[in-house]
Amino acid sequence: xxxxxxxxxxxxxxxxxxxxxxxxxxxxxxxxxxxxxxxxxxxxxxxxxxxxxxxxxxxxxxxxxxxxxxxxxxxxxxxxxxxxxxxxxxxxxxxxxxxxxxxxxxxxxxxxxxxxxxxxxxxxxxxxxxxxxxxxxxxxxxxxxxxxxxxxxxxxxxxxxxxxxxxxxxxxxxxxxxxxxxxxxxxxxxxxxxxxxxxxxxxxxxxxxxxxxxxxxxxxxxxxxxxxxxxxxxxxxxxxxxxxxxxxxxxxxxxxxxxxxxxxxxxxxxxxxxxxxxxxxxxxxxxxxxxxxxxxxxxxxxxxxxxxxxxxxxxxxxxxxxxxxxxxxxxxxxxxxxxxxxxxxxxxxxxxxxxxxxxxxxxxxxxxxxxxxxxxxxxxxxxxxxxxxxxxxxxxxxxxxxxxxxxxxxxxxx
Numbered sequence: 560x561x562x563x564x565x566x567x568x569x570x571x572x573x574x575x576x577x578x579x580x581x582x583x584x585x586x587x588x589x590x591x592x593x594x595x596x597x598x599x600x601x602x603x604x605x606x607x608x609x610x611x612x613x614x615x616x617x618x619x620x621x622x623x624x625x626x627x628x629x630x631x632x633x634x635x636x637x638x639x640x641x642x643x644x645x646x647x648x649x650x651x652x653x654x655x656x657x658x659x660x661x662x663x664x665x666x667x668x669x670x671x672x673x674x675x676x677x678x679x680x681x682x683x684x685x686x687x688x689x690x691x692x693x694x695x696x697x698x699x700x701x702x703x704x705x706x707x708x709x710x711x712x713x714x715x716x717x718x719x720x721x722x723x724x725x726x727x728x729x730x731x732x733x734x735x736x737x738x739x740x741x742x743x744x745x746x747x748x749x750x751x752x753x754x755x756x757x758x759x760x761x762x763x764x765x766x767x768x769x770x771x772x773x774x775x776x777x778x779x780x781x782x783x784x785x786x787x788x789x790x791x792x793x794x795x796x797x798x799x800x801x802x803x804x805x806x807x808x809x810x811x812x813x814x815x816x817x818x819x820x821x822x823x824x825x826x827x828x829x830x831x832x833x834x835x836x837x838x839x840x841x842x843x844x845x846x847x848x849x850x851x852x853x854x855x856x857x858x859x860x861x862x863x864x865x866x867x868x869x870x871x872x873x874x875x876x877x878x879x880x881x882x883x884x885x886x887x888x889x890x891x892x893x894x895x896x897x898x899x900x901x902x903x904x905x906x907x908x909x910x911x912x913x914x915x916x917x918x919x920x921x922x923x924x925x926x927x928x929x930x931x932x933x934x935x936x937x938x939x940x941x942x943x944x945x946x947x948x949x950x951x952x953x954x955x956x957x958x959x960x961x962x963x964x965x966x967x968x969x970x971x972x973x
Contacts, residue, residue, distance in 0.1 A: 575634050578610040579627050581671045583638055585657065586616070586623050588678055590640040592650045596785050596793035599623070602657060609661050618790070620797045644729075647856035647912050652677045654909045684852045686726050693722025693772055696849030696919075699842045701768035703872075703920070707832040710764045713753050717746050717769030725773070739773060739804055743811020744818075746770050751819035759832055766812060772853060775804040777918050783957045843868050843920075850916035860912055863902055867913030871895040871920040885948065889955035891921055896963025903969040910969050921956055 582603060589599050596618040603625070607614030613628040625636045656673045659665040665673070684692075697718025701710040721742045728734045728741070750765035778801045785794030834842075847865035851858060871891050878890025895917040899910040 578612055578667050581667050582607055584674055587640040588653055595781050596790040597788040605661055619793050645854045647854045648683050649677050651908050683855050688852055690719055690722040692849040692852035694719030696772055696853055697768050699846040700771040701764050702842050704764045704767055706764040707834055709760050713765055714768035739807035740811035743808040744815040747812035747815025748819045751816055755823050775801045779953055783953055863913050864916045867917035868920055870898045871917035885951050886955055888921055888952050889959040892956040892959030893963050896960045897967050900967040900969045
């Protein structure tokens with residue numbers, strides 16, 4: 560990511576010191592990798608205090624305001640920073656640099672050089688491997704939604720096609736947002752065609768599984784987290800963006816299904832044949848391997864990511880047995896949050912390394928998308944009920960994460 564230079568100074572105006580430039584560059588880096596507003600503001604406040612600056616920060620999803628003062632001089636900036644892709648390896652490197660700076664183990668000049676090296680580094684995994692792992696990450700979702708081996712195989716194919724299209728469109732900034740409606744159209748069309756061709760295949764499972772990696776469930780949780788922590792502007796903006804993503808996917812799926820229905824003489828609604836219970840752990844391991852590549856983590860993070868996925872899945876299952884499916888997600892989120900914070904305290908790595916993949920097992924994005932699909936099909940009562948369930952699940956999930964944060968403090972900058 561290219562970092563813009565500091566704004567030009569007028570004659571007689573004092574040039575901002577290097578510490579100010581470092582704060583601005585770190586702020587842009589944090590926003591590029593999706594740090595929530597409350598963590599963003601807290602991290603930059605601690606950094607500015609360590610550098611001897613009087614700093615005030617206000618974060619939005621795609622920009623931030625910074626007011627910095629030192630030695631009687633004061634500077635105010637607004638920095639535009641569009642959100643980038645998730646990159647857990649670079650985020651880990653940024654946390655190492657940030658912690659070293661706050662603890663006094665590195666200077667501002669050294670930290671600034673390290674930040675620039677981190678941001679300039681190429682992607683850890685190749686595009687073909689990323690496309691493959693989109694498919695590998697989608698296949699387990701089909702099983703979690705009650706599908707069998709047929710759904711898993713077909714969903715892996717659909718997920719790979721979605722990954723290929725996302726990678727190709729992502730290379731053109733003006734076309735990146737088209738990934739959602741185009742992916743929805745492709746998956747909606749092919750899911751009905753597959754259900755027409757193969758018996759015992761559920762088009763709903765194929766649709767949800769094929770789009771699971773694109774569903775903005777994580778953004779929904781982050782936006783509600785920001786609202787719960789008092790960051791109302793950032794949380795509202797991110798929540799609206801999440802809603803627009805759901806609408807784009809829903810429109811694409813409805814269009815794809817309409818195109819398929821016009822070509823097929825009848826629509827089949829197959830009943831999936833679930834897999835035996837012993838396949839759960841291998842499927843979770845497959846999902847963890849895929850998430851390492853999709854979220855650009857280090858290969859050494861695989862055991863921790865697998866543990867996070869297992870904690871989320873089995874915690875939710877146990878919670879559902881004790882409290883019901885809606886409250887069960889809260890227990891799974893609590894277990895995942897405690898495990899992620901303990902991982903951070905032990906390894907000094909960002910909790911998001913295990914939290915993000917685990918949330919892919921928990922997020923209510925699938926329920927929200929299913930509710931939108933019902934609404935598009937004019938089943939308003941069922942659709943609104945499903946959407947409300949998704950919101951309730953998101954609140955339970957958020958409550959579990961907040962309780963986990965209160966029980967075990969991460970004690971890191973990010």
